[in-house]
Amino acid sequence: MRRRAFLGRSFALGGAGLLAGGCDWTGSPLTDVRVGICGFHGKGLHHIKDLVGKKGARIVALCDVDQRSIDIGLKEFEGEKVKPVVYKDYREFVQDKELDGVIIATPNHSHTLIAMHAIAAGKHVYVEKPVSHNIVEGRKLVEAARKRPNLIVTHGMQLRSDEGKAEAFAWLKEGHLGKVTLSRGLNYKSRESIGKVTGPKKVASYIDYDLWSACREVVPMMREKLHYDWHWQWDYGNGDIGNQGPHQLDVARWAIEQPKLPKRVISVGGRWGYQDDGQTPNNQLALFDYDPVPLLFDNRGLPLKEMNWKLEPVYKDIRIGNVVHCEGGWLAEARAYDKEGKSVKKFSTSGGASHMDNWLQSIREGKAVSANLDVEHGHVSAGLAHLANISYRVGKMMSPGEVKERMGGEAMIQETLADFDGNLKANGIDVASEMAVLGPWLTVNPETERFEGEFAEEANGLLDERYRKGHELPVI
Template identity: 40%
Template sequence: MRLTRRNFLASAASAAVLAPTARVLGANDDIRVGVVGLRGRGAAHVRAFGKMDGVRVAALCEVDEAILDQRAKEFEEPFGKMTKYQDIRKLLEDPSIDALCIATPNHWHALATIWGCQAGKDVYVEKPVAFDLWEGRQMINAARKHDRIVQVGTQRRSDEQLREWLPRLRDGELGKVKRVRVIHFSNRKSIGPPVASGKPPASVNHDLWSGPAPLGPITRQNYHYDWHWFWDTGNGELGNNGPHSLDLARWVIGADAFPKGVVSIGGRYGWNDSGETPNTHVVYYDYEPAPILIEVRNLPTPKEQLPSGVKVGMVVECEHGSYAGMHKGTIFDEKGKVVQKINGDGGRGHQANFINAMRSRKSGDLNCDIEQGHLSTGLCHLGNISHRVGAAASPEQIKEHVQGGSFTAEAYERMLGHLQENKALPQGTTITQGLQLSFDPATERFVGSDAETANRLLRREYRKPYVVPEQV
């Protein structure tokens, strides 16, 4: 059956499997890539793939025609002629395209990946892997069923220094890992009050941009980026940047499954804007052998208060020392003396690793296969769900609730001090105490007394015809 736009629409509605259109690659054939989503990350991917020997960026896809035309003009001179598409379904009809690189907003990641796999394309997909937890598992199912190479853009997995150092850390070079504190302190500003009757730019196909998400009113002033801070389309700062550092934390403790529990504390403070997601967030993950806790802040933190000087990264506390940093960091002994500096490159070879795995046809050659990306992104979903099913409480009530001297209690005290220093905790301000949730890693479902409420947020409601299918 020839893959057409009508086939795509029928598949989205009825969950029929799409017929592949990919060609069979010869050993010396150029790999032809189509990049979907052309703002910051997408443009970076065009440059990365475009400079590789044996690779051609042959197609560009973007729902904003103004950006599409701008990028085509920018990139065709150095990299050659590229076919332009506004609709990904048209791109997937092209049998000459071997791979997709997906850098769309989060709510499109899963459907674009699954459609790509069904159409016989390999896929490089940006983090967060999926908009919700169920979608991530469906992406894995599609990759396995259709024998596709699917790499996730948590690129530090391809940093050679980290690939050498983190397994040593995990295996006990500094003694047993006791706990991992993940930090993401990135200053942001208010996105402004709600817009009464916001409209998309005239160059945007808003139906295509929305895809699986509802066609609700547009209340944000900045159409293109601030979708991150609304629950219908984004996953907040935790989902936006958390996957990178949480991925390294999982790597350090050797966690190849989800934790058995999660709890969060936080909210959105100091801005009084239209955003919905937390800008201050603490999430605890109940892992064995060592727990992971992430602290997210979008309000300013003084340099002298950064843990071991880390603004973005992690502090791994071990029996006989610690590691503080991201791909660049410092190894300390148990007395706090500097032992060694790690100076990684952040994973510049990540796209090349994807291309190499495409040629070998071995998903095991990937440095960050879709399943690893699902686990790291999924941690963000678990933290957000705890927050969303939580309840407002006074700072004093939460202090009584968290156990004194615990990992979470320490982080909560730091959070309170941070909000007070930013004058973001006036009298009467409440904080969302997320539910302490139990989770079954085998079924990827919440269990226990609050499971029914929490499980409703594992999977979104889809807007036809942009439906992630049950059968991929």
């Protein structure tokens, strides 16, 4: 069957579609999906390595603003008969007529921007987590995807496609460990100082910094390294809760079957242990008030003790992962324990290896083969990180006593808070003098995705951002 005819059928079933998009379908559902990768210094390079030579997919275009990333990326095509076309400007890249879909692994601030331009150009999208840099654009991305039902728009939270987790949550739902009491996401990943510059740094001549800045104003670079360390500056990144965090926030939200944002949020944290150019907290707790089971995210960027970067903290033998607490025990990643801590069941785990394959398969079939691909998952779980960061950003320095009081009397929350303080003390940080920043409890309306009540005006001001001329979100 010719691909145009094949998708034409999905158009007939799905409503608005190919008419609005620009994708030139000429192949068959059995031929390769022609993909382009945008941004390939770290994660994007992994995507290239995974897809070069893969059956059913062909990389036909690349886009990066750094000539060194381009040179390294192109090495992966040595020996390949056909080399990808290379772009620097994402706006030209998404228009490439040979492309069926694009994979976006640029810094967070340009995720939604590039994804929406790709949708407007009629391309399928795989956008890395977090799918958005703020809540308003995340919702716009979901709406854009809904308006183009012929396009498969997915997120990069591959753990959603881990069949073992689905099995484990179904087992919990059968009540084997009693009622679920708390869903916990953990990220104990040590993060060292990114250094402190004394003035603006010159961006290397082989990098187009204007295009790197994308929708943000082009401002002098105030950090040592351009790549990766943007994660810790608010204009570009979302801290570790918005970096590693979306994976475990998503799993934690999945475990308690919450499809929307919570009704309240509070966050506490600080950037402790060094003074550098990073702005985001390195240690941060966030509590999401879901009914009936709350969600707690625990992010620790410092090591277990004494600033010894080789040691990393663990909780129930997990450093990065999820614990679902129940009345009769707990599920820690793929293993279930009873109240006494005896292992009672082990689930398989795939790490979500099928996620990318499912996206490609969906493109070939003209319809999503798995509900896990829905970009709404990406939006809501990125949204949790954004909510926590907003609470933190409207917060104030508070004493440990005030933090304890405001976080609430739930025993497990208080234990975590005590352990959080203990981790800081073990690193020589006195939380009584180097105080934490504590946000207020913010009330969220999950329907409007806006704040209400006390502090709403200030908090709503952080839901959206400005887009530089020439790099606005397209209207879809």
